Amino acid sequence: DGGITQSPKYLFRKEGQNVTLSCExxxxxxAMYWYRQDxxxxxxxxxxxxxxxxxxxxxxxxxxxxxxxxxxxFPLTVTxxxxxxxxxxxxxxxxxxxxxxxxxxxxxxxxxVT
Amino acid sequence: xxxVMQIPQYQHVQEGEDFTTYCNSSxxxxxxxxxxxxxxxxxxxxxxxxxxGEVKKQKRLTFQFGEAKKNSSLHITATQTTxxxxxxxxxxxxxxxxxxxxxxxxxxxxP
Numbered sequence: 162d163g164g165i166t167q168s169p170k171y172l173f174r175k176e177g178q179n180v181t182l183s184c185e186x187x188x189x190x191x192a193m194y195w196y197r198q199d200x201x202x203x204x205x206x207x208x209x210x211x212x213x214x215x216x217x218x219x220x221x222x223x224x225x226x227x228x229x230x231x232x233x234x235f236p237l238t239v240t241x242x243x244x245x246x247x248x249x250x251x252x253x254x255x256x257x258x259x260x261x262x263x264x265x266x267x268x269x270x271x272x273x274v275t
Numbered sequence: 276x277x278x279v280m281q282i283p284q285y286q287h288v289q290e291g292e293d294f295t296t297y298c299n300s301s302x303x304x305x306x307x308x309x310x311x312x313x314x315x316x317x318x319x320x321x322x323x324x325x326x327x328g329e330v331k332k333q334k335r336l337t338f339q340f341g342e343a344k345k346n347s348s349l350h351i352t353a354t355q356t357t358x359x360x361x362x363x364x365x366x367x368x369x370x371x372x373x374x375x376x377x378x379x380x381x382x383x384x385x386p
Contacts, residue, residue, distance in 0.1 A: 201284075203363065203376040204318070219373075251317055261306055261367050261374055263320040 164188065167252050167267035174246075174274050182237045182270045184252035191257045193235035194264065197221060198249040207250075210235055211257055239272065246274045279366055281377030289385050294351040296380035298364035307340060307347045307366040308374070318363060321349075354384050 165186045174180045186193065195207040206219030210229040224243025229235055235254075239246045251269045255262040280299045288294050298307065306325045310318040322331055324340035324347060331338045337350045347366075351358055361379040368375075 201378070203378040204365075205376075206373065209373075261308065261323070261372055263308065263323060264310075264318070264374075266317040266319070269317050 165252055165254055165265055165267035167250075167270050169270060170268065172270055172272045174272070176274055177241045178274075179241060180239050180246075180272065180274075182239065182250055182252075182272070184235045184237065184267060185233055186235075186252075186254045186265075186267075187233060188254055188265060189232070190254035190265070191232070192255045192262075193229065194253040194255075195219075195225070195227065195235070195237045196251040196253065198251060198269075204251065207237065239274075246272060248272060279364060279375045279377045281364055281380055283380055284378065285381045285383070287383045287385070288354050290356060291353050294354050294358070294382055296349050296362050296364075296382075298347045298349075298366070298377050300345045300366055300368070300375075302368045303344050304347075304366040304368050305344075305372075307364055309338060309347075309349055310363045310365065311360050312363065312379070313360040316360075321362075351382075354382070356384050356386050358382060359384050 168183045192211045194209040196204040205221050207225050208227040210216035216229050226238045249271050252267045253264040255264050278301045282297050308323045309321040312318045322338050327344050328342045329340040335352045339348045361381045363379045364377045365374040
């Protein structure tokens with residue numbers, strides 16, 4: 162089955178540590194995205210990539226970094242510079258078309274930093 | 276900046292009652308998408324509307340895009356407990372293809 166895999170589902174880290182969230186897709190989608198979701202909030206875009214080896218900052222990129230070395234993979238690093246890292250992180254992918262193509266989301270990673 | 280407002284924030288209905296959530300944009304949208312997120316789950320794409328005045332139906336769900344392409348609605352007829360979740364709208368404007376998300380409407384259904 163095609164889809165997006167995020168791992169792990171739950172992640173616990175101590176303050177001051179960097180942590181990398183994994184996102185892999187086998188949908189052959191060109192575009193990949195990272196969103197952050199806080200309770201009662203909508204989705205806020207962290208980074209997105211429309212092609213391998215290229216990515217752009219979203220609305221809340223500070224304290225985060227990404228790489229896109231392979232079409233299938235778009236890992237997100239939450240650095241110690243991110244002030245409030247505890248959140249639900251969602252990875253998504255889509256085809257690149259004339260209009261916004263539907264986003265396919267992974268199951269998400271719940272990150273807790275104490 | 277561009278904003279998408281979604282109302283109501285919460286809605287509690289008795290099973291069998293109808294439900295509507297509304298999405299309003301400060302600018303004209305190129306298209307609007309609707310997603311459903313079950314509790315503890317991830318958003319799942321429901322539908323995309325592109326044309327002015329467009330109406331689309333999926334079983335008990337009816338989606339509308341306003342004539343001015345600034346507002347949209349999702350109406351559920353005769354809610355069921357399986358409809359529980361948060362419904363999000365997301366739109367983009369002009370050449371900026373970045374999606375702007377509403378904050379969602381959380382629907383609770385009493386059996």
